[in-house]
Amino acid sequence: MPWLKKSAPVDSLAVSMSGAKLGDRVLVIGCSDPVLIAALASKSGLTGRACAVDASSDRVAEAARIAEREGALVETTTAPGWTLPFDDDSFDLVVIRDVPASDRGIAVGESRRVLRPGGRCMIIDTTSRGGLGGLLARRSPDDRGDSDAARRALEHAAFVAARLLAERDGLLFVEGVKRNS
Numbered sequence: 001m002p003w004l005k006k007s008a009p010v011d012s013l014a015v016s017m018s019g020a021k022l023g024d025r026v027l028v029i030g031c032s033d034p035v036l037i038a039a040l041a042s043k044s045g046l047t048g049r050a051c052a053v054d055a056s057s058d059r060v061a062e063a064a065r066i067a068e069r070e071g072a073l074v075e076t077t078t079a080p081g082w083t084l085p086f087d088d089d090s091f092d093l094v095v096i097r098d099v100p101a102s103d104r105g106i107a108v109g110e111s112r113r114v115l116r117p118g119g120r121c122m123i124i125d126t127t128s129r130g131g132l133g134g135l136l137a138r139r140s141p142d143d144r145g146d147s148d149a150a151r152r153a154l155e156h157a158a159f160v161a162a163r164l165l166a167e168r169d170g171l172l173f174v175e176g177v178k179r180n181s
Contacts, residue, residue, distance in 0.1 A: 013166075013168060013169065013171070014033075014036055014039075014124060014171060014173075015036070015039050015040065015043060017122070017124075017165055017166060017173045018040060018043075018093065018095055018122055018124075019093065019120065019122075020040050020043040020044055020093055021043060021044070022043070022044065022045045022047060022048065023044065023045065023047040023048045024043070024044045024048045024092045024093055025044070025048055025049040025090060025091045025092045025093070026040050026041070026043075026044045026048065026049070026050045026051070026091065026092065026093045026094075026095070027050075027051045027052070027053070027084075027086070027090075027091045027093070027094045027095070027111070027114060028040060028050075028051070028052040028053070028094075028095045028096075028097055029052075029053055029054075029079075029082070029084070029094060029095070029096045029097070029099060029107050029110070029111060030053075030054055030096060030097040030098050030099040030107070031052050031053070031054035031056070031059040031060055031062065031063035031076070031097075032054075032059065032097055032098040033097050033098070033124075034052075034059075034062055034063040034065075034066035034067065035066060035070070036095075036097065036124075037050070037052045037063050037066075037067060037072075037074055038066055038067045038069075038070035038071075038072040038074065039070075039072075040095065041067060041072035041073060041074045042070070042071075042072050046073065049075070049091075050072065050073065050074045050075070051074065051075040051076070051077065051086070051091075052067075052074055052075070052076050052077075053076070053077045053078070053079040053082075053084060053085075054078065054079065055078070055079060055080055055081065055082060055103070056078070057078045060076045060077065060078045061076075063076050064076040081106065082099070082103050082106045082107045082110060083106075083110065084110045084111075084113070084114055086114045087114070088113055088114065089114070089115070089116040089117070090114045090115075090116070091114050091115055091116065091119060092115075092116060092119050092120075093115075093119060093120050093121075093122070094111040094114065094115055094119070094120075094121045094122070095121075095122050095123075095124060096108065096111060096121065096122070096123045096124070097124050097125075098124070098125055098126055101146075101149065104123075104149075104150070104153050105153055105156070105157075108121065108123075108153045108154060108156075108157045108159075109157050111157075112157045112158065112159065112178055115178040116178070117178055117179065117180040117181060118177065118178060118180050119177070119178045120175055120176070120177055120178075121154060121159060121175065121176050121177075121178070122165075122173060122174070122175045123150040123153070123154070123172075123173075123174045123175070124171060124172065124173055125146075125150065125171070125172045125174075126170055126171060126172075127167060127170055127171065127172045146172075147164040147167065147172055147174055150164075150172065150174035151163065151164060151174050151176075154174065154175075154176035155176070157176075158179060159176025159177060159178060159179075160176065160177050160178075160179050161175075161176060161177050162174065162175070162176035163175065163176075
């Protein structure tokens with residue numbers, strides 16, 4: 001029965017780049033990629049914690065539905081204005097996935113608050129692809145992920161070692177570390 005099968009594994013690049021591991025407390029800000037959320041929750045396992053937030057209640061509901069279908073335990077929450085309902089220093093890893101540029105500063109600032117010292121924040125954005133894929137997608141340059149803007153947002157929020165990790169297969173990976181203070 002094909003409709004009972006789990007989804008094909010999420011792009012292993014995104015999961016690998018996140019560095020999530022068993023026992024991690026992981027938060028995903030932006031529910032545009034619910035299969036990635038489920039995969040990260042599976043990585044952190046029952047000994048960890050996985051949460052996902054979005055400003056859109058529809059995206060949050062879809063993420064919860066897909067996580068359940070995938071057999072992943074994920075706490076989902078709607079966060080109007082990207083204000084996170086979590087205590088300070090609650091997470092080891094925060095993944096910001098396709099949050100609009102106009103909201104990114106708030107999301108990055110909140111991620112810094114909820115990350116433990118030494119925790120990592122990773123911004124994963126969809127970017128335009130080169131070659132035939134880029135021509136077929138017909139995205140405007142304004143829709144494209146910008147690694148410099150993502151890095152600057154992390155630096156502005158006092159993350160250290162902010163850098164572009166990779167740009168591949170239409171995805172952009174930028175990370176920063178919360179300073180130990």
